[in-house]
Amino acid sequence: MPIGCAYIILKEITAMAQKKTILDLVKMKETGEKAAWMVMYDACFASYAEEAGMDMILVGDSMGMIVYGYEGTVPVTMDMSIAHCQGVRRGAPNTYLIGDMPFGAYHASVGDAVHNAVRFMKEGGVDAIKLEGGVAVADKIEAIGKAGIVVFGHIGLTPQSSAAMGGFKVQGKNTATAKAVIDDAIAVYKAGARALLLEGVPEEVCAFVHKILPIPVYGIGAGIQCDGQVILAADALGMYKNFTPKFAKKYCDIGEIATRGMKDYIEEVKGGRFPAPEHKYKFGGDIDEFRAFLEETEKNLDL
Numbered sequence: 001m002p003i004g005c006a007y008i009i010l011k012e013i014t015a016m017a018q019k020k021t022i023l024d025l026v027k028m029k030e031t032g033e034k035a036a037w038m039v040m041y042d043a044c045f046a047s048y049a050e051e052a053g054m055d056m057i058l059v060g061d062s063m064g065m066i067v068y069g070y071e072g073t074v075p076v077t078m079d080m081s082i083a084h085c086q087g088v089r090r091g092a093p094n095t096y097l098i099g100d101m102p103f104g105a106y107h108a109s110v111g112d113a114v115h116n117a118v119r120f121m122k123e124g125g126v127d128a129i130k131l132e133g134g135v136a137v138a139d140k141i142e143a144i145g146k147a148g149i150v151v152f153g154h155i156g157l158t159p160q161s162s163a164a165m166g167g168f169k170v171q172g173k174n175t176a177t178a179k180a181v182i183d184d185a186i187a188v189y190k191a192g193a194r195a196l197l198l199e200g201v202p203e204e205v206c207a208f209v210h211k212i213l214p215i216p217v218y219g220i221g222a223g224i225q226c227d228g229q230v231i232l233a234a235d236a237l238g239m240y241k242n243f244t245p246k247f248a249k250k251y252c253d254i255g256e257i258a259t260r261g262m263k264d265y266i267e268e269v270k271g272g273r274f275p276a277p278e279h280k281y282k283f284g285g286d287i288d289e290f291r292a293f294l295e296e297t298e299k300n301l302d303l
């Protein structure tokens with residue numbers, strides 16, 4: 001085998017070996033290395049995430065708003081989620097991938113929950129699933145975990161239940177509601193979740209959950225005292241215009257760059273400056289013969 005080929009294969013094997021497992025996430029917690037993960041939905045962005053060294057990617061049901069233009073996450077289906085997981089997996093073959101169980105995929109029965117979690121693994125190529133809810137879904141978490149699937153819990157502000165919460169509202173802002181969040185965290189852990197995401201809670205609440213639970217605890221809008229952060233790529237990269245939560249930081253403005261690029265394109269098309277010579281294909285045959293053929297064709301046209 002030529003040395004070049006051997007080198008490429010070795011490089012690929014090394015790259016594959018770098019894909020994280022749940023044990024790596026636990027190790028990161030133990031060593032105090034924070035995990036950085038992002039929410040995205042397609043192969044193109046996933047390839048950039050992998051190149052950037054993202055620890056994990058979540059294919060979130062926020063695709064309902066960001067990709068499909070709905071007002072919330074409720075309309076997202078299993079088929080939509082799986083298709084997006086497949087795309088992300090192709091774009092980032094060596095990044096830890098989490099599939100987000102959509103609304104209705106695990107609520108009716110434990111059977112539904114296990115069936116749909118298995119679909120995420122078999123069809124979506126994910127490494128773990130995430131589902132929203134605490135005490136109320138502990139039986140589903142337990143059953144999915146017993147099927148050998150890594151479950152990430154998600155409590156606090158849970159967008160799928162925003163109607164029941166009266167909107168996208170920060171949770172646990174007083175002792176009574178903080179107790180409910182903490183009870184949910186304990187229930188999720190006891191049910192066998194291997195990691196937990198807290199969304200939209202005061203930092204003190206997240207810090208306490210992080211202190212008492214031995215599993216990785218991550219945050220989104222939950223302060224810094226936990227094992228890592230997740231953010232929507234659409235928020236962090238400046239792609240979503242409709243709403244930006246207080247906790248989101250814009251690291252760049254793809255929206256602005258895209259609008260500028262589109263304006264330039266429109267201007268060049270209308271001004272006859274695009275395509276330029278370097279964007280055209282050359283005719284490779286006998287040009288005289290071709291011209292004669294066109295002349296003959298035009299002469300005999302019957303339109």
Ligand code: KIV
Nearest residue numbers: 039060061062100220
């Ligand atoms: O769907 C999503 O984007 C999420 C994040 C809010 C974590 O669940």
